[in-house]
Amino acid sequence: MTYTQVIFSPTGGTRKVSEMLISAWTDSWSTVDLCDRKFEREPCSFTPEDTVLVAIPSYGGRVPATAARRLSHLCGNGAKAILVCVYGNRAYEDTLVELNDIVIGNGFKIVAAVAAVAEHSIVHQYASGRPDRDDDQVLKEYAEKIQKKLSGGVFPPIHLPGNRPYKKGMGSMVVPKSGKACSQCGLCAELCPVEAIDAANSKIVDKSKCISCMRCVSVCPQNAREVNKVLLFAASAAMKKACQERKQCELFL
């Protein structure tokens, strides 16, 4: 019987939510990191006794395409799954239904699903500082309820918000660039989940590969990578109305 969190978290918000949930469990959890490029080459199999928490961010109201592709390497074999979708306080739209379909398609039984909010990884003024202490408390309460359901052993289908067919996926919105402060340390290229940055010269980015995940911006020790300010301003203005109210975490059992 194993407990595993499978996470796609380029800038750490999704990981924070996942860690808050699993910290309420007494069992020890191992981690599978879907941002790790090696993951696609290693099959990952579970058994019916295992519990797997699958946590991904919402990109344009969908499962990030890279995460969807890497999730297809999991073999559930009847293992129990808890779905977690993390979004930047705008909306998560079809993310949870899509995640549900992918995970069921890989042989898992769905026990519960959670939608939670983390700081918007592109437009940081939205959901700034989340998940916060209030989220932490709510997520721990959710974890207890999920644990109870797990020990009951009965998992009827759960109803999740979202549509099928899913909304159209988004392309790469913004491609971060290296500024003058870049010391060519190569960390961004090493940690880019999709190998979009040239390892020999981090100023060179393959725009067709970049998924706008902002990992390169968040890991840069010199704070040298940035997004075009005009694009950022436009994105921030377009989202203002939808992001104004604080959205609450949700549990689906």
Ligand SMILES: Cc1cc2nc3c(=O)[nH]c(=O)nc-3n(C[C@H](O)[C@H](O)[C@H](O)COP(=O)(O)O)c2cc1C
């Ligand atoms: C490319 C991209 C698209 C996003 N789309 C949405 C969205 O549709 N709705 C939303 O509320 N947040 C959206 N966000 C914000 C992320 O879902 C949120 O910041 C999440 O915490 C990022 O996960 P991470 O910190 O684990 O990388 C988007 C972020 C990125 C990078």
